[in-house]
Amino acid sequence: MDFSFTEEEERFRAEVRAFLDQEVTEEFHQELEERGETEFSREFTKKLAQKGWLAMAWPKEYGGGGATMMEQLIFSEEIGYHHAPTGGHRQGINLIGPCLIVHGTEEQKREYLPAITAGEVVWCQGFSEPNAGSDLASLQCRAVEDGDYYVIDGQKTWTTNAHRADWCHLLARTDPDAPRHRGISYFLIDMKSPGISVRPLINMLASHDFNEVFLDGVRVPKENILGEKNRGWYVSQTTLSFERSGIAIPAGAKRNLELLVEYAKETKRNGAPLAQDPIVRHKLAEMAVDIEVNRMIAYRVAWMQHQGLIPVYEASMSKLFGTELIKRLGDIGMQILGLFGPLERGSRWAPLRGRIARACQFSLGGTIAMGSSEIMKNIIATRGLELPREPRP
């Protein structure tokens, strides 16, 4: 075993870090917040594309950089540590792009991939519906053939960035009589199509990232189906080759922990620095332990992918561990900040510019989105530990 990075990898990390130190400044964060785009920046996404980092681990033939999974890990770790916005490209780079590479026709690849690697097109994901959350296969959005088109009617929800996106990759039912996993197709839809309306869903932080999307007789050309008709479920389940380590979460948590450590050293309460309070020390140390543990699982997942293995339940573990961890960190952070904790940016009394108060609220979504903690445990138990499945009624 060898836990060290090569000199070349260390050089790459230093280069990424220098770039991010320069770009992702406190002022940059503030500007994004004022625009209501904390997690989203088209300009930043384009800069990453210009650096050749956006699709660095994609194969070269599809406009990627052909980097190794360990290089991708380093990049994602630095992005996470700097809390850099990834909303402009996450869907394109991590989800629909790799799906297109596996299932797309040559024409589709030519049409969509270059715009993704250039950071020019923003995608959103039309999967969840009001009655299809964790149980996604019960989705009801309908697509009916009409000449050279499919006509789509239905409602999607929790659609992140739908109000900013150019395109949507969406699951709709094309055969209502087939068993539920076998009657779904995968569509690529221009968000400017007539019949699409987007309504905001405001999250706890009062920020607008989620949406409801209504599709009313939306006509989609037949060539915009991805993979075979009625095989959309399996397209969506493609064991994707994008980096699934989840490293950005412990990396971002590490940054917040460092800020809390600084705060504890600088802040006096009852006449002594908080850093001398054994309870505060204990709480922060506990978080430091969990962050290191999380980092090592993420490394393990990346390493497996680097070796060409598919980390199905290991990736679930990393996702579960990380998203639960940042909730604890938010809570502990708030405890340490005391009465000042809930103060938001804008108050001159707000510690760390309200960053912990934001993290505390924002972290709630993590254990629900992209497969809830409970779903992750189901995956680990049944696929990983081979426990018998629960009988379905």
Place this chain on the structure above:
Amino acid sequence: MNLDFSEEQEMLRTTTRDFLTKECPKTLVRELEEDEKGYSPDLWKEMAELGWMGLVLPEEYDGMGMGFMDLIILLEEMGRNILPGPFFCTVILGSLPILEAGSEEQKKELLPKISAGELILTLALTEPSARYDATGVATRAVAQDDGFVINGTKLFVENAHIADYIICVTRTKEGASPEDGITLFLVDAKSPGIRCEVMPTMGADKLCEVVFADVKVPKKNMLGELDKGWPVVQRNMEQAAIAKCAEMIGGAQAALDMTLAYAKERVQYGRPIGSFQVIQHYCANMWISVETGKNILYQAAWKVGEGLPATKEVAVAKGYINEAYKFVSERGVQCHGAIGTTRDHDIGLYYRRAKAAELAFGDTDFQRELVAQQIGL
């Protein structure tokens, strides 16, 4: 980066597991819990023949010259099987400090005998103050004639009742700091003035009270330098903490495996209890604890083996694995139901070991304080 074990290491794991499964069944573990010595001399001999005691010792001392990570593999498998006996104290607490601080004469005299399984060693550090730092060392060694005289009480000394040598950590000077003035001695366990008594514990791990009353030690038995022994202890405590983590992870893995097997076969309400989501989630959480524990263990062990600074990594690993092993063994008992709480069931062996191992070489609070210092608090 390479996060895989080598083929040789995988083979070492397999042969170790096969050997212990055959030679150290749970019946023997239970028998030895009641046994006065607490180990099987026959098994000890076989282990020596396999080269285990000298695994990481250089070939010039009849060792096998293998690496620290190889030792970690061995310890994981020992923890999995709950191998009773003086391997840990002889190899980790005995041979490693000698290898690091011993004179050439001491090494030549002792290490080949350790490799051959002819000597049992242990370390006497903790005292009634029950702490692992230098402040806790009150046992005095005073120069007299051409040697030293030791007086004091050591507690929680592993297997002192069967040891040939006890490495005794003593105070030889009141220095500027508690760390200054610590000296180590290789004490013949049969020296006059030593009184040793096994303390009954829930882990049945043969922890002893050792009283030193005017025990004379020749000067040549000093291990390392006069007054400057603490760094040797400190490094050994890091090695011991991470080695204990390996045993613990092996034990946690065994407790998980037993629980999974039980959940698949035990039927209630007409179906295996493992098909109930609540049991599935317990098991998922247990598996996560084991897997995360392994990854954090290997990183720290790699650093220790490479001789890199590892204070933070070891404290992180021990602090985490303490809680992980306790959690996994407790959930294991819960999933087994009432039978799991009996003295006869094997899952309880792991629960008792988890509690004992948590306290050894720094409990969770101790480790978290070290981590706090390491992150700049």
